[in-house]
Amino acid sequence: MSVDLYPLASFEQVENTPSRLDGISAELEEDLRAYGCKLIAEAGVLLNQKQVAVATAQILFHRFWFVTSMKQFGIGDIGMGALYLASKLQECPVRMRDLINVYDILIQRTAHKRKILVSRDPHPPELKYVPMSYFGNTFYDLKDALVVSEMQILKRLGFNVNVVLPYGTLVNYLRLLGLTARDDVCRQAWGYLNDTLQTPVYALYAVPTIISAAILLTTRHCDIALPSKPPHCWWTLFDAEWEDIWSVSGYIMRLYRPRTLEEQLRPMGMISKKDVRKWLEENETS
Known part of the structure; x- marks a missing residue:
């Protein structure tokens, strides 16, 4: 009965997640999961979204990585798709354009924060957000990624999106x-x-x-x-x-353990699947 109420991963899925089979270590996968959930939470705050929708999105986000590798989809895209889907499930939908704008802000802010950590500048410059052009490729690329991510979450979870909040x-x-x-x-x-x-x-x-x-x-x-x-x-x-x-x-x-600078920087630079694939290629050759 518990499995029906709380859909759980199998022992095989836990021992050998798709990401781990593709060469991503357990520690890195754990950090990427956590960072993807932080982005979802930050997006929820900026969108003034209800906590039930944010929590539902984070749970769906974790379930997805037991059936799919981070080499195939980025944590940013799937986080965005999970929040969009969860807002519908919890009957507090958000506008697609608003969600895309928020994630664009978060991606730029993450890149800015990463530069500050790398430079260790005691007086770092403030983030200068550059809004995307609605006639450029960025908006339509994010829109396509959002639609595909929502569809893939539903497909790969077999439409089993029941979530029991605590x-x-x-x-x-x-x-x-x-x-x-x-x-x-x-x-x-x-x-x-x-x-x-x-x-x-x-x-x-x-x-x-x-x-x-x-x-x-x-x-x-x-x-x-x-x-x-x-x-x-x-x-x-x-x-x-x-x-x-x-x-x-x-x-x-x-979650509270001390992290080195490298451990802080690594998930920030692996939000997209391209970043993950680049990291895998570099570690294969090194």
């Missing part, structure tokens, strides 16, 4: 544990759930397990003791396994 269930779990009186606990647990959207856990574990991981990290950070000795373990109330909760917690905490 926010309402989180409130119920916190109420059951008697934690809703603490604003800091609710706020931090909610934040952890938003962080998980940058990881592929929604394609790997059921929602109750992911929520339990957010509660675990929150209560440990806030120094709140919950029953944890068998047979009275709080997570058993939610049919979650300790090993799975611990694994999801690891995915979340890896």
Whole structure:
């Protein structure tokens, strides 16, 4: 039943993702997934889009990479297509032109930020956004990429775009544990759930397990003791396994790990499939 409610990747898909079979390391794929989700979140803010649509787009984005390689499609194009599709699914549609404009801004801003990190200029220049010409190729190229991306997401996921979001269930779990009186606990647990959207856990574990991981990290950070000795373990109330909760917690905490300059620059320069293919060619010859 859980597979019907939460479409999950198979063990074979997890062990050998299409991107990994094409030579992209697990660490790089993880960074590209996270950066693609950041772009989706930033686009959602600029478009004043509802969080349910943004979260749905990020979950669909992660599912897509279990059936398709990043060598075939860019994270920018698929992120744009996922947000466009999710806005329809959640009945808060956006104009195609607005979405294209926003992603054009984000791509230019990413390139500008990357130059600043490379130059290490203590007084970097401000971004001078150059609007695209609606009679040039840029707009129509992005429009074609948006249409193709939405179609490919539907096709490769077999139109299985059902998404169960965790926010309402989180409130119920916190109420059951008697934690809703603490604003800091609710706020931090909610934040952890938003962080998980940058990881592929929604394609790997059921929602109750992911929520339990957010509660675990929150209560440990806030120094709140919950029953944890068998047979009275709080997570058993939610049919979650300790090993799975611990694994999801690891995915979340890896987002906060210190990154070298190279690790920060690498996903910024691989937004398109052309950039990914160029990187693969360079690493094959090196």
